[in-house]
Amino acid sequence: MKQLSLDVLRSFVTIVDVGNFQRAGEMLGRSQPAISLQIKKLEQQVNKKLFNKVGQGYQVSTDGKWLYEHAKQMLKINDNIFRELSIETLRGRMRLGIPSEFASALLPSIIGEFSQRYPDVSLDVTSALSKHLLSNAQQNKFDLILALLHPTQTPHHENLEILREDELVWVGDKNRNLPTKNLPLVLAPEDCIYRSRVISQLKQQTHAWKINYTNPDFYGLMAAIKQGLGITALAKSIVPDELEIIRDKRLPNLGSINICLLNQDTQHPQVSQTLANYIRARIGVN
Structure with missing residues (x-):
């Protein structure tokens, strides 16, 4: 069973990254002849030409580019294993x-x-x-x-x-249409940053609105929305799958958070x- 040396693959990846055999050797603490010998043995092992000579230098070949991407993945897995297993056991509250x-x-x-x-x-x-x-x-x-x-x-x-x-967005039940009158709101209590942004932005436009339901708990708000009590605002990155982002000309832009x-x-x-x-x-x- 053939096996690739991670040490040789690291030399190969370093050469491609820095674009030069000598600089790669300096970074890895090896002489240029030693680095060149590693690449020669690697080419023999995979039976592919990994670099093409261009002028006084070398350019990675098509096969070399393919190997480069896979070698990086192998090195990343190797490094992650040692990083994770070297972490000391954590204790505490x-x-x-x-x-x-x-x-x-x-x-x-x-x-x-x-x-x-x-x-x-x-x-x-x-x-x-x-x-x-x-x-x-x-x-x-x-x-x-x-x-x-x-x-x-x-x-x-x-x-x-x-x-x-993160962007603040309007969210509601994907199975319910937005009422045409008196925009119904489901909000957390006062001091909630979403609530203050929603009210301040709604006060700057002429569409009627009302707060139908207030609850400090997120699951309570979601339940109220699913029951059709209204819509609310959330950071875009944490909108749950059960709700959808609402885009409606009656709804003002809420900015970011x-x-x-x-x-x-x-x-x-x-x-x-x-x-x-x-x-x-x-x-x-x-």
Whole structure:
């Protein structure tokens, strides 16, 4: 059974990346003759010419380009294995504060994967409005807080990181038509950033509207929407499959919102940073 050497593949990928045998050797701590010998043996093994001589240099061949893409994948798998298995076992209690709509969208996958990977970490999750989570009275009760801020708001904490700017959109039941009169709304209580944006934008236009239902819980709002009580607003990235984005000329543009992460854990910093990385990945931050 033939086997490719990952060490040789790494040399090959490095040559393609930097465009030069000598520079690749310098980066990998090998002489140019040693690098050239590796490539010669690799070409013999796969029975393909991987580089074509052009002038005084070499250019990767068509077969070489094909191998380059697959070699990168093999090296990535190898590096991920060692990176994951070299992580020390994490232990501790992690207190996470998160808005309820993000909890329903993110936590099922995060909790399952994170808890399976780190079974000795105890997660204590609280769902509440962003304003309450970031308040002086509540903020210190959490190690990690995911929250929403208006783009014009200045982060009041040095460790508060803006993960991404997201569009605010109108959402409703995909099986129900929007009423022609008195736009019905389903909203969270006062202090909700969605509610304040919806009302401020609706007040700037002439169409009639009314709040039919108020509930601090995201699942309660979804149930009300499914019962036909009205529509609401959400960050576009977390709109559930059961609802659809509504585009209607009667509905004003809601602008955007900043999704932020506050990491203030000092007792278990490695645990906090690891969970923060899981959240970044789900939010779409590299």
